[in-house]
Amino acid sequence: MADDRMADIFAAVRLGRGDSEAGRHALRTLWDELGPAGDPLQRCVVAHHLAVLQKTAEESLIWDQRALTAVFSPGIPLDDGLRCFLPSLYLNLADSHRRVGDFDGARMQLAIARGHLRILAEDAYGAMIRSGLDRVEEALLAGSAERLTAE
Template identity: 50%
Template sequence: MMHLEEITAAVELGRTGDREAARQQLTDLWNAAQDPQTRCAIAHYLADVQDETEDELRWDLQALEDVEDDGWLPSLHLNLADDYRRLGQVELAQEQLAAARAHLPGLPDGAYGEVIRAGLEHVAEALAAGSVQRLETSPSS
């Protein structure tokens, strides 16, 4: 059985700069995960430690495929919008921004909701400016 501590430790490795070790540990945890919600969470974090946008997109799409809790949807669609923006796929990025916005009413007040709302604005601004660069305020950083 998988423990939240193992996932948290792997995510922390990525946040402190050891993206390679984080990728390996999260991939092992994802392969061992049985339930879709755990797989969704791990895929969501795996996307964040990828070096290539295409790989990040693949994991973000996997997370969306496994999602069971609607509370994840604003963040998942935001990350997909940013992936598509960085890949120059404007229409897909716009579709994902619209999907994220559609789920905003379900976001809680507080820090998490504020981060997602701010992220949506940053990605929308970058998309409007035609930027394909990773944002300093990237949803995946």
């Protein structure tokens, strides 16, 4: 059942890559179906991807915060499946804080993200997260609140 749900989540994520409105709708439906008592990893993944698909920085920040809340909900053990998301979650939080003009909050989230980098392997995913941290930091130094373009 959990595998079927993850398949549904990743199908919605793929849908959002081509059609952000349809992706938002599919992920929001899954979020509502999971509910507050749903699997923390699934809730985290859904919120994490919903944040990326939002139209405004303020909406993205709300979904980034929901993703992190799913990880740190009371009584939820921080297993490796959840722990591996932390650098990416904090990276996205840093970027959302930057985009809403909260540069101090962005710097704090970047520092937390960098503190979790040791969990990442030296692979393509780890390189992508590290590069993302550098890009957000560069934008912060430039005083930019603009959305970063994908590389």
